[in-house]
Amino acid sequence: MKQLLNSLKEIRKYPAAIFGLMIVSALVIFAIVVVITIPYQEAINMWRGGESIYGRNPRNVPPKWVNWFREEELPESFELIEGDEGVTSEVKTTEGGTNIKTLTFEFDYNYAAFPQDIVFYFRSNFDEKEPFVSMTWVTPDEREIRLGNFGTGPTLTFPVSQDDQLKKKLDDLAANVGLFKDPESEVDEVVQGTYQVNIEAITFEPDSEINVEMVLLGQVHGWAGTDHLRRDLTLPIMWGAPIALTFGLLAALGTSITTMTFAAIGAWYGGVVDGLIQRITEINLVLPFLSILIMVGTFYSRSIWTILGVTIALSIFTGGIKQYRAIFMQVKESTYIEAAQAYGAKDGRIIFRYLIPRIIPLLIPGLISAVPAFVFLEASLALLGIGDPVLPTWGKTINDAYQNAALYRGWYYWILEPAVLLMITGLGFAMLGFSLDRIFNPRLRGL
């Protein structure tokens, strides 16, 4: 124990160890905070939520903070609804129950880039005759463009960019571009200033009412951007941390402890037991580790716990067991072991109370150095498409991005965010483990 403390004191001499320790502790704290603020089940529900949660996010846009590095800012999303500033509404009632509601949405648009889309949401109640709306778009330079006339039904979502008639009207430009473009300019230039949308909604029954909402989908969203399903990437970016840490630490811990135990048993009993363990190690070397994991993933279960179990099982009998065995062979000859035998200690007691505790200082650097490999393993499996299907993880995000050719299409944030976080996690543990190895391993000391 004293040796352990002394060694820990020595960490201060290694800047890499301190740096690594800082990264690791920051990650652990971050992971704990994430798990407390967004509980497991809630995270899964949110991630698999779909349209109801993410419908009003733009698709495939970078995070907000890219604007800090750009000369010309990208538009941010906003919503306008009755009662907001810039929205005026007026209802004219007539005798026959036919009401005319006039709505005006006014907003400033001072970006150089076009928005991704403008979506109008209509919600109305009626018995038989659906309300009818006609919409006009007024640009800052006073041009008027008819957006369309249509019956709304009980609910209607009208994304202007998807409307073909409108597209024809706008020189074959999608409406999110065509409505904002300066018609005089050769290049796609936005007319900046105050835009107006005038909506005339006619309801045909006395109790019939209609609500209109306008959403402008910008080119940036949130702190992490969005993916192809409009999902906010903040969730997987945040939840990736606890999952990666849990998987990495549990796998490293499980592997190290079982490996050490088997090595101690083999070294202590020798003979057939030792031989058997050696043979199993050789056979395990032949088994294709990744292929088996992929098979387990495709054939049985993609649950992260199954994969974790198989990973540990396949990692027990590897090169590490030979290293531990060599150390145990030396420790076994120590006089204190002889003394223990002399007073009649049982085999189990010797193995677990005398042999194993002796090499725990050696275990720690190995354990910490093993974490990155398992963190990346989880990400690799996710990248191959056999990550846990319900969990939002870093690897899954990279996989989604890769499936959608994110690099090719310039959606760099989508891959960079999880990749950089993976890199930081891996480096943190590697730097710490590496320095600890130099501290605890007497052979490396001073080299």
Add this chain to the structure above:
Amino acid sequence: MGSVAESVSPSIQKKKAMTMGTLTRVLKYSGVRLISLFLTVVVGVYLTILIANMGGYVDQMMKAEIQERITMEVGRNPALKNMDPATRNQLAQERIQNEIERLNLDQPLLLRSMRFLRNALTLNLGRAMNMTSDAGSRNVRAIILERIPYTLLLMGTANFILFFTTLFLALALSRHYGSFWDKIIIGLSPTSSAPSWLYGIFLILIFAAVLKILPFGGVIDAPVPDDFLGRALSVLRHLILPASSLIISQFFYSIYNWRTFFLIYSSEDYVEMAKAKGLPSRDIERRYILRPTLPTIITAFALLLIGTWTGAIITETVFQWPGLGRVTFRAIGLYDTPVIVGTTIIYAYLLAITVFLLDIVYALVDPRVKIGGGGEPKK
């Protein structure tokens, strides 16, 4: 003079006897080693088969394949064309039943898995369930053989460059222990904890997406250049990024490892002695540092060659490199067990052969190792 002649002849005889003894010993040892390695392969492959077989996937697929094949055969047979559908159907069912019995699919798992094992071990890899080779063959062996050159090209290039550059840089560093570059390498060695595909993604981002000077992936331009030189250059261009990512991911740690290893050996007494004698440092390096570390270097090299086999699955996927890793991955995605078992058995054989060859090479380069001479090699 006479005394010299007398003393020579018995020593020659003794030497002759020793060579004979060594030969039988080598043969015996090699035999035992081969058998034990073969058994290892057998058990390893059998376990893989069991893993791929559990849940009845393999059986279901085989039965489905038989059903499909025989129904097609019966349907295509002109001699049976005039038969009424019910009779023809019954005939097909009978044949399917016969075929299932012939392949013993109605037998217990134990017997069947043994048969599967025998087929795998004799490299009778059979036919793929869903996959075809690029030439259109369903033969598993054809599918695998077709991809081996690509894997060898990528892995060979990356591993050779990696191995030799890191080895020589490490040797140079070990001479300048504690220097600026030494510290840089130590500081950078944790970067090797990240896998090559992660570096691959960063490289693609920089060189393909942003700078647009290298391709995103694949192995050759489309359309394929006409002349050989054009083709070679195109392949080379496609090789740069995946090979670089494989090299970068191991580079610093590999140097660090070798450097530490050489440093441990350079602090041996006999090296100090050689230095004291005033031998030139080239000679010291060659005779007193490289020579005793040769077995380790060779082992590392051999294991590097076969070890990257599995790791290539993901790098090849990221770079769309049509190697064996990608075949394995596609096979698993298509539930194509014969191909999975095929790649496994080839890997197992390669590993076993390498381990066996290593044993022999050890004996050749390291005079301290006595093959089958009883006892562990002295350290």
